[in-house]
Amino acid sequence: MGNRVMMSVVTIVAACFISACSSGAEEDKQHAVDVEVRKEGFPIVDEEITMTMMGPNAQGTEWKDMPFFQDYAEETNIHFEFNTPPASDFGTNLNLALSSGDLDDIIYGPIDLTSGMEGEYGEQGLFLPLEDLIEEYGPNMKKVLEERPDIKKSITSADGHIYALPHINTDHRGKWVNPVWYNGKWLDSLGVEELPESTDELYDLLIQFRDEDPNENGEADEIPISSEGMDPIRMLFLNAFGLKSQGIEEIDGEVRYAPITENYKEYLIYMNRLYEENLLDPETFSQSEDQVNAKGQENKIGLLGGYYSYFLTGEANDEAVNNPMTVPLTSPVSDELIVTASQGFNRGAFILTEENPYPEASIRWADYFYTEDGGVYLDQGPEGYRWEWADEEKNKRNQLPLPEGYDNTEEYRKTLTPSYGIAAPFLNPPLEVKEEPDAFALFTIDETEEKREPYYQVAIPEVSIKREEQKEINTIEVDLESYVEQMEAKFITGVEPISNWDKYVETIKGMGIDRYVEIHQEAYDNWRSN
Template sequence: MKFSRSLTIIGVATLTALALAACGNSSSNSATSGTGNVTVAVSGFPIVKKPLTMSIMAPSMGKTNWSNMAALKEYAKMTNIQLKYNTPPTSDFSTKLNLAFASQDLPDIIYAAGSALTPANEVSYGKNGQLVPLEKLIPKYAPNFNKLMEKNPAIRKSITTPDGHIYALPYVAEDTIASWYIGPLWYNGEWLKKLGVKTLPKTTDEFYQLLKRFKTEDPNGNGKADEIPLTDVKMDVARIWLMPAFGLLSQDVQNDGDKVIYAPIDKRYKAYLTFMHKLFAEGLLDKDAFSQSDDQKNAKGQADRLGVFANYFSYFTTGRTTDQAMNDPMWRPLTSPESPKPVIAMSPRINRADFAITKNNPSPAAALRWVDYFYSKKGSLFINQGPEGYLWNYATNSKGQKVKVMAKGVTSTNSEDKRAEISPTYGLTAPMLTADWDADAIRAKADAPAVSNFTKWVRNETKEKIDPYGRVPFPLVYLTKDEQDSVAASANDLKTYVEESEAKFITGVTPLSDWDKYVQTIKGMKVDQYVKVYQAAYDRWKKAN
């Protein structure tokens, strides 16, 4: 799962407040890196006494030149490591990165690559010697990250390739909302109040009955039958929250009690399609759910026409304030005859391949030290919010405590635009640790709360409705080269066919009586081999130390 999120600095921002464990200011503890004549301090700053230059390749969000970012400029002074930046636009980054590997014209560091550096490429480029294995260097030169792996063994298992090496470091999220697999579905709280609904649906039948009331009882009060009970864009979010009502967590492979299944041919998936077709046929699911844009969906929300809808936060769709948004309940998992116990898909809280070191790097040890700071509390906060004087300044509150407050010219509405100018983490899953470090939040004023009421409310909704029922659909695994070759063609074909068929079944273009024909078609696309490969990968993952 990809965690692409931009982090604001107050209010909602504090949901993912970033910070790091302090490194000392002395660099008395040093060692030779083993990759040349570079001497690398194993703690403190600077990382190297003699100035060192490295090239770095990263996707740009297009807001500002990385060489002008205050966080990076200040960090260069702290570390004595200067960077030469190659930052193609995010839209071109994957292509540019692949060309760099193909031409052997590699940067020293690959940063925030995410999905552009695929698991298959990690395995391939690592085996070919283009990426440096990091596992032996990590204990000494990345102690902060090493502590994370010791605390959570799933991290090491999820970033270790079949040949036993770690070729890239991840983004690691420990903040509350990191458990979201994708942005939630939300109920229109004003409609619930209008209809006197005090308890959210707990079963698919109760959900169906509520949608019917949304459609027929004029909850927006305009006297028109213009209400849309449920909507989405291509079902990309709704399916993630609705499929678990039928016991399925993925539209791909899923781990069911250590047995890997292909969910789209499971009989429970047919039950999901049958339910969704019923909603569509009765006008309870938006007729535009498979064709509209996100902007079109939001326009309907701002016109108060939506009952249940998808977005990261509800006010992104409704246009309401954050205080009003606290009346819009988060989705809670449903049950059905196929799945009598509530369950919901949960994120693994890891995004792989966000920091890799290539064979051209003059000192992998120094590069590891450079990034490891961001896996501690103090350094993560630093790279995310920059040094004092840009987004924030220190102030003293009425209790005599030293707190961070917004810098002059920074407001809750422009904070992300300002942050984009000073931090490379804007809009990217950068190699770092995030957590709920509320004490480090940037406040509007010295005596303002560190955490907004909305932030507290969203965390509580998450803890109540997701955390007790969450389960990761499938762990982050790697395939061997032979396994990749055996499923590469069928993977894309399966994904395309399943998504197209879902839309046709739900809208009625294809009758559900064609289910057996659909299953046979998928079996003809080598799905058994596909499942066999992922079963083997899962078994390796489970057995890994």
């Protein structure tokens, strides 16, 4: 990093005195004392300190080996011992830590941490309130919250405290929710010039995919749509039927539960038709991600559900510009063009626990990432790996060639930084700030501006739910979400006939869905009134 992160030649030093104030079994716990924390500039502390950090490993690389953590430790004098279970197991590990009180100093990028959990553990004293720390030691975060009151009210818990820093994405991909792409080779083979704009037109194209040998191998091995479950492709079809979510959504101020609407029923009928006619892979609900990717790399899939199409096809970036993004679809029950969008930020990305001996230093450590330079640093890793400065003034970055053995940028990036695959605590700046966009990046910018941005709708804003009401939601969700997903698969595959729709709806109502919606309606109304 060097001088590029120096915020000022003048360093204001604040002494932060932290004393041990525990009793019983806590009396022997080591606490820090007399730690001087700089309010500006680096290093953050003059003497090296060490803390513990818990986070979900979605990268496959040990965090201690990442250049980001190694480089930033040298700049800040803040080092970490890491507790990073696999992302798939993180929720279980976090719940065990919270229930036992055996907490690390910092929880980084936690998965499935609800607003109610933030508030509950905050009120119990397990999570530290951050608003005063932000005021004193987080000037960049403070500026963001002043400029984005929507973010501030969404990360503020029902008790009025902020217990976690957010992940904020201003990149053009920041609002993407499950994009879907066409196999461009198949479109070229079939001479398709206009992409489908309705579910009927898509059905016709899928028939062509199935019957007209678009992969040109002389075999009937084409799979028009294949996916690992419905998650990667579901939103394209829900949107076509006038829905923004497979759960709670807000329509003109009214909150509803999408899976019991007539529109959702029509979605199931359509997907069942695709399944019955071998347009949707019969292995959709049983195969792994690796199995889907293997089919994609053999050029057997026509509709590609993935963050980038090359995740499935194995193509190089410059080849993937031939795979166009789907356009929003209409259907017989909805003529509105909808693309579900995230708000561009997530709450709960960085938490200080009651065990943290250096809260001021911890906020300073994270605050740099809410600047453009800091955002690039966390997202792309230190200079010299993915990028280098293109000019002495440090106004422009050049992207460096991939090292040997890496086929695409994401495969390499995930070895450098913990921002891959989780909601890391930072402000992710626009792509053009991070690097000179290549052909693929320019392609995704154009596709987003044309096919997504004009039709963006958020299912429901990030709202704060009171502690007791979150407990009610958790109780309901235990059975509700698994039941809805199981029944989705059964309806689509025909194991459950759609004639049993009314029975399905009654079952959901018996799970307390009216109360579930009521709680979300109240939270939404409170959010809107703030």
